[in-house]
Amino acid sequence: MKIIVPMAGRGSRLRPHTLTVPKPLIPIAGKPIVHRLVEDIARVLDEKIDEVAFIIGADFGEKVEADLKEIAEAMGAKASIYYQDKPLGTGHAIMCAKDSLEGPAVIAYADTLFKADFTLNKDADAVIWVKQVENPSAYGVVKLNEKREITDLVEKPEEFVSDLAVIGIYYFKDVAVLKGELQNVLDQNIIRGGEYQINDGIEAMKQKGYTFVPGKVDEWMDCGNKDVTVETNGRMLNFLHGDGEKLISNSVKITNSEITEPCFIGENVELVNAKIGPNVSIGNGCIIKDSAIKNSLIQEFAEVRNAKLDNAMIGNFAKFDGNFTQISIGDYSVLE
Incomplete structure (x- = not known):
């Protein structure tokens, strides 16, 4: 199992604390955000993590890279470092780590923490982790069918669609499938809001019959500001x-x-x-x-x-x- 962590953004809303240290390395209860994130994911997966791939900014520096490698190695995992030189969106960030996009993997954005007590369905093609929220119009949400499968991803719906908000953590039984679809997004220059989005890769997978199911977390904690x-x-x-x-x-x-x-x-x-x-x-x-x-x-x-x-x-x-x-x-x- 791999964990892919896009974290190239500095975190402008958390300045001045992120002027010298990227947001994912800000400590929460004495441990960097990204450290807690990968540990909690490993706990939910309940299996050995072989590799943790971090996508960082090229200007983060050697100290940050050394800290990230230490986090992965403490879990007995290989650390891979990739660089995103331009803020071109979630899909672009993931593709910066394309050499690691093979086999089962969790993709997790390093600006959120969670608490969950559920068994991940590793037989599913993919799992999108969600949290029930009171104001779904402020989030991207998932729509489910009668089989509890995800049929739609809706960004900040003006009318009620669902109260299950996407928290930014995804499991793929074979992340190479997502890689192929995101490569098509890049090749066809499919841009939304000036960025390449992971949702376009997910939508292409759904259109080809891949099944997405929700994984519900109990607590979702932001570190935005x-x-x-x-x-x-x-x-x-x-x-x-x-x-x-x-x-x-x-x-x-x-x-x-x-x-x-x-x-x-x-x-x-x-x-x-x-x-x-x-x-x-x-x-x-x-x-x-x-x-x-x-x-x-x-x-x-x-x-x-x-x-x-x-x-x-x-x-x-x-x-x-x-x-x-x-x-x-x-x-x-x-x-x-």
């Missing part, structure tokens, strides 16, 4: 805490401080006169002094002093003093 990323961090912390996972490192130095779980606190963090939690993630090497922090995400080696934070997101190596008189904040930052 700062607010929803902080919310997703809190939701993930609650899931992990409920599962009994150890989230607070033994190396945390605590002086006159209290922690209200769930929280993730990484290695060699120093807490002095601090109230932390609930729903807070603090990365390795951070120093938090004279502060109260809840519902927030702080990345590695940051220093926070004299702060009262709620719904905050602070980047790597940042320094924040709540009693500041002079500040230097990067592009797209928001102080509220």
Whole structure:
């Protein structure tokens, strides 16, 4: 089994945090989004992952590539790196990894996390993972027939078609079939909204008799912008805490401080006169002094002093003093 992860977009809505680190490597509950994604997919598949293919931007750099290879190798899988040099859509991104598009595979876009407890039907030609939503007009949705097979993909329907939204994760019994159809899309220059779309390849497969069925997830968590990323961090912390996972490192130095779980606190963090939690993630090497922090995400080696934070997101190596008189904040930052 392979996992194909298109992730070439930087994530402009999550700036300034994605100016130096691509969105899929932003940590959620102490682990990069893409790391959690591939682990959760492997858990649902319940079989060995042979290869994880990442489609990234050519400017992501050697450090990002090394981190991605480490994620795949930790699962006992081969890591393949491909590049998408232009933002030409989902179909184009997948075809950038065409050398890996053979055999059974899951394609998953690395800007979402999920929780699911279902058995994947590996006998189906393909599975599209969906989540029941309250406002289907904001999503692409699937329409089912009486056999619970997918008959249509409808993008942001103005009238009610279905409340099963496509979350961006697909299983193909033989992904080479999709590759062939997407090659036709590219050759025939079938463009929608200025991009080549995976849905055109899927529609061509359906027209040739391939059967698509839904795989329904219980939780779908977005990481599109700062607010929803902080919310997703809190939701993930609650899931992990409920599962009994150890989230607070033994190396945390605590002086006159209290922690209200769930929280993730990484290695060699120093807490002095601090109230932390609930729903807070603090990365390795951070120093938090004279502060109260809840519902927030702080990345590695940051220093926070004299702060009262709620719904905050602070980047790597940042320094924040709540009693500041002079500040230097990067592009797209928001102080509220």
